[in-house]
Structures are given as C-alpha cells and as structure tokens.
Amino acid sequence: MGFLDTLLGRTKPVQPKLDDLFALPSAAITLEAGAGFKPTGSGSVCFRSVEGKSFSDVEKDVRDLLNVSSGNEGGLPVEVSKDSYGFTWLVSSHMSDELEALVTDLHAVNSALVDNGFGPQLLCTLVAFRDDQERRLALVYLFKRGTFYPFAPISGERRDNALELQVKGVIGDDLKFEPDLTRWFPVWGAPGL
C-alpha cells in the first residue's frame, strides 16, 4: 500500500497470483521420489464467498463447469462445503495419477472467480498427498503471495513440523516456497485432505 493510500485509509484488495500453480505436477514427482508421498488425486480451492446474487451466480457457474469436465472423464462430481470460519471449499476428485487434470480444474475455478472480479476473495488451493504409512500431507498454495507451503496434520489439531520441513527440503527448489514461516498457517479439517 502506498503512502497516500495509507494516509487516506484506502485499502487496495490484493489480487491473486495464479501462474505458479502449474509447477505442482513436476514437483509432485520429486516429492514422490524424495519423500515417498503420492498425490491422492483430490484437491480443493478455498475462498471467502461474497454476499449477494452476483457471487452466488459465479459460484454456481464454476460448479457446473467442474461437473461437466469431471463428467466427461468419468470422475467424481465436485463437492462444495463450508467450514466453521465461513469459507467455501470446492473439492475436486480425480484418480491419483491425474494430477495435471486436477491442477487444470483448480485453475479453472481460480480464473472464473478472477474474471468476474472476485479475485481478492481467493484464499488458498490445497492438493493432498499420502505416503505408505498413511501420513497426510497437503501442499497449500497461497494465492496472495503466489507461494507454496506444506501442511501435515496429525491427530488432535497438531502438525508434524518435522515432516513439513523435510518436504521443504525435498521440493524447496522445484516450487516457490513461502519463506516466512509465520505464514504457514494451518488449515485444520480442510475438505479433500
């Protein structure tokens, strides 16, 4: 925010950065080779919905769009859920080897919102991974920063920080990682994880 905007109390909403999302499939290969985590095929987009008909129309369009694309490939329909913070999650499920199709789906949601002027409402995108011991891991993409960070929840709303740092070590060079650790905020109970 510029000096004048600060002085006049004007906040410019932050527009999302979408491009780096497509780096995910190649990073997933490195992640599997280096840490044994495979994509589960499900991923989600989280955004803060806006009240009013304009936004609910866009939301409906997005859902239809994803249902059509997954219908063509015999995939599962898109799930929509609202979490306890009032944020909406669109969960898209694919087969575990279709990471590229999943990322394309997620990107379609993002660009639909951006095209309709609701870009600032996007919070994060999350792609789920599992290893052989059924440990859960998500790579979270923060739209406003254009960066990724790992999130590994374990039972009782705690996170496996050691695993998260290990993941950063494995794919830190393939993806734009969030350097500020205070912004690795947890997404407890995120759908699709």
Place this chain on the structure above:
Amino acid sequence: MARTRYAPDRGLTARMTATMFLLGLVFVAFIALIIGIGAATHGSTAVIALFAIVLGGGMLIGSLFYSDKIALATAGARVVTPDDLSFGSMARDIHGIVDRICALADMPKPRVAIADSPMPNAFATGRNADHAVICVTTSIYNKLTPEELEGVLAHEMSHVAHKDVQVMTIASFLAIIAGLMIRMAFYSELFGGGGRRSGNDQNAAVMIFVIMAASIVVYAISFLLIRLLSRYRELAADRSGALLTGQPSALKSALIKVTGDIAKIPQKDLRTAESLNAFYFAPAMGFSSGASLSKLFSTHPSLERRLAELDKVQRQLSQR
C-alpha cells in the same frame, strides 16, 4: 482483463483529505503566530514554544512506541498464543480467524490479545504492522457469531493496514502542543511576571496572554478536527473490512449487537476504558446519537451512519 469491484470511496477520501489539510493549516498558522510573537518580544515566548514542541514531540514518540503496551495494560489484556487454554477455545478461534484474514489480505500476522471484560469490544494498536496487537474482550467473543467476529477483526486489521495508530498520534501532535502551550504560558505568567515590571516586560506579559488565548482556540479547533478525522478513519476501516471479507451484513449485525449493548452498561465500568476510545471498535461511552453536540465530539460515527456506509459496500459488491 479482470475488472475490479473494489473502487475507492471518493467522497470519503475527499472529506478525509480536507480534514487533514485543515489540521495542517491550523498547525502552520499556529507556529507562524508563535514565531511572530517570539520575534516581537525578543525570544522569551519562543523559548516557551520551543520547549513545548520538544516536550510534545517526546510525548508523541513515547506514546507511539509504547502504544501497544499502554493500551494492553489499560485494557487489562494479555497476549495469547493459539495453544493458550485459559479462555477455553477462544485463543485458538481468534487466531484461526486472524490467520485467514491475514492470508486474504496478505498482511503479516499481528499478535492476539484477550481482555477478560464484560464490555463487548475489540481494538487494534501498535506503532506499525510488525508491532500490531489485536485485542478482543471475552464478552464480544461470547456475544457474536464467528462471521460477525470475523467482520469485527477485519475492521481492526484494516486499522492496522491504514496505520491508524500512527496517523492519529501524529494528528494529535497539534493538540498536544497547544495544550502544553496553554499550561506553560499560564505558569510563566504566574511565576515570571511577579515584582519588577518595566515597559518591555509589560509588553511580554500581554503577548503571553495572546499566546494563551491563541493556544486555547487552536486546541479547541484541533480537538474537533481530530475527532472528525477519527470518525472518517472508522468509516474507512468499516469499508475495507467489509470488502475484505465480502460480508458487509455480518459487520452490520455485529455493530448493532455491540453498540446496542454498550449503551446499557453503567458508567462505573467505563472509567478505565475512556482513554482507549479512539482505537476501539465501538466507543465505550453511550452518547445518544441524536444530539448534534455529541456527534461533534464523538470518536466514532453514529450507528446509523456506519450502517448506511455498509449498505453502499453491499450494493457495490452485488453489482453485475
């Protein structure tokens, strides 16, 4: 090219600019007057003025640097981590909401403090975004739904983004100086004037009276302008907060719940909270919103005004 739904409110910007311009104008006029009088009386008043500016500046920097500590101590609040269980799950819930607002707005996360108080309120303080603290009382947490609380916290985060603590502290510099000048002119008249009075001293005594009168006028004008500025900053924070969460109606219902209740609380509880008013979500004093005088002195806009402005945000967001 994606269009934006988040155009700035030009009317509000213009009014805020005008207020700050007037405040600056009064300041410059005041300083010019002091310098003029100082030159006419061979420096005896200039010393007073210089002393007032140095002392006022010191107070300003001090209050800016310790704003978080002072405000938290006055409110009886304590900074909490997400794992703090002394208020039940409150610390974790507040941290969760603040986390998401920060991610949405791309802001560094402020510290979170909780005050165990029967007054439903929230405030943000700290000299910049890195030293910001957001404080909520246990009572506002219990009264509001998570969506309403999110609206309130987004309002407070907007105060942090707009650097309102800095802006309002600097804006009150003029009032601090004028207040000090009144006092010092009074004391110098009391102790400096006794006994030997030749012609030149007589002249200086008159000038000190002029300074005192001018200081009183400047103090009164700047006081009103600061209050006006504070009200505009509140409207700006309401607006940014509502645009950020996309839910103006949640903030509206929070305002109705909170301001409705505060008016009913007896004065006794408010004594310690008075000095914090400018940074609160809703003022702790129960002014009746109809009286024009109380409107002039109030740090916060009336509930009706705030609701009307949020209606505008609502229309803006639902445009096709």
